[in-house]
Amino acid sequence: GNSVTQMEGPVTLSEEAFLTINCTYTATGYPSLFWYVQYPGEGLQLLLKATKADDKGSNKGFEATYRKETTSFHLEKGSVQVSDSAVYFCALTSAGGSQGNLIFGKGTKLSVKP
Amino acid sequence: DSGVTQTPKHLITATGQRVTLRCSPRSGDLSVYWYQQSLDQGLQFLIQYYNGEERAKGNILERFSAQQFPDLHSELNLSSLELGDSALYFCASSVGGQGALGTEAFFGQGTRLTVV
Numbered sequence: 001g002n003s004v005t006q007m008e009g010p011v012t013l014s015e016e017a018f019l020t021i022n023c024t025y026t027a028t029g030y031p032s033l034f035w036y037v038q039y040p041g042e043g044l045q046l047l048l049k050a051t052k053a054d055d056k057g058s059n060k061g062f063e064a065t066y067r068k069e070t071t072s073f074h075l076e077k078g079s080v081q082v083s084d085s086a087v088y089f090c091a092l093t094s095a096g097g098s099q100g101n102l103i104f105g106k107g108t109k110l111s112v113k114p
Numbered sequence: 115d116s117g118v119t120q121t122p123k124h125l126i127t128a129t130g131q132r133v134t135l136r137c138s139p140r141s142g143d144l145s146v147y148w149y150q151q152s153l154d155q156g157l158q159f160l161i162q163y164y165n166g167e168e169r170a171k172g173n174i175l176e177r178f179s180a181q182q183f184p185d186l187h188s189e190l191n192l193s194s195l196e197l198g199d200s201a202l203y204f205c206a207s208s209v210g211g212q213g214a215l216g217t218e219a220f221f222g223q224g225t226r227l228t229v230v
Contacts, residue, residue: 036221043116043204043221044157089157101147101170102219104157 002027006090006105013080013112021075021108023064023090031092033057033066033073034102038087047075047088080112117141118222120205126228132193135225139186139207145169146188147208147219148180152201163188195229202226 006023013019025031032051036044048057053068062077073090090105117140127133139146148160150173159172163182174180177195182188192199203226208219 041223043118043223044206045116045221046218049218101159101162101172102157103159106156 002031002092002094002103004090004092004103004105006088006108008106009087009108009110011108011110013110015082015112015114016079017112019075019077019080019084019110021088021090021110023073023075023105025071025073025090025092027071027092027094029094030068031094033064034091034093035062035064035073035075036089036091036104038089038107040086044089080110082112082114085110085112116220116222118205118207118220120203120222120225122225123223124226124228126230127195129195129197129229131195131229132191133195133227135190135192135203135205135227137188137190137205137207137222139188139205140220143207143209143220144186145208145210145219146182146186147206148174148188148190149204149206149221150201151204151224152198155201157204160190192227197229200227200229 003026034049035047037047048059050057050066056065064075087107089107091102119138121136144165147162151157160174162170180190202224204224206219206221
């Protein structure tokens with residue numbers, strides 16, 4: 001079945017450090033890939049997405065590229081801020097499936113220190 | 115604010131009891147999705163409704179049921195509650211249903227259920 005594996009956290013970085021959170025997936029066909037962010041006490045918010053191979057999703061300085069050959073969708077940011085502290089979830093939806101019917105990774109908690 | 119409203123925000127109940135969680139989707143959204151977030155299982159998709167009809171089913175227990183009403187709000191009913199049902203339950207909504215690529219799902223803030 002479809003699944004998402006993302007790096008275990010927590011990840012602690014200093015402000016302005018480079019961030020990478022690894023995400024790999026297993027899926028049949030051509031899934032759409034997502035990164036969601038959950039700030040403390042809040043629901044999930046879509047951070048970025050990519051719907052086909054080689055697409056790059058980007059938002060708020062975060063980027064991720066859909067790599068079909070390595071079945072990966074790693075999240076990167078060049079310079080993190082304290083306000084980026086949150087839990088980040090990689091997710092996929094199956095080909096032809098609704099974008100609300102998501103399979104999530106276990107989440108990676110990011111803490112950014114001043 | 116995502117536009118998705120969930121009530122109540124917190125719920126504490128005893129084992130064996132039954133509770134109902136409510137979700138009002140964003141205006142115009144026809145699909146509603148329910149998720150369970152627990153420490154051990156992570157975020158798990160439970161069920162989807164589209165315009166009043168069940169569209170997709172995930173890891174939903176038989177003790178749990180859901181429905182979507184003509185005004186498009188949805189309720190998740192959890193019965194014969196066990197300690198392990200303690201979790202954060204999220205509702206999400208989107209404009210489209212299956213195959214509706216390009217339509218984002220918006221999440222509510224969740225209902226935290228504690229079973230004691």
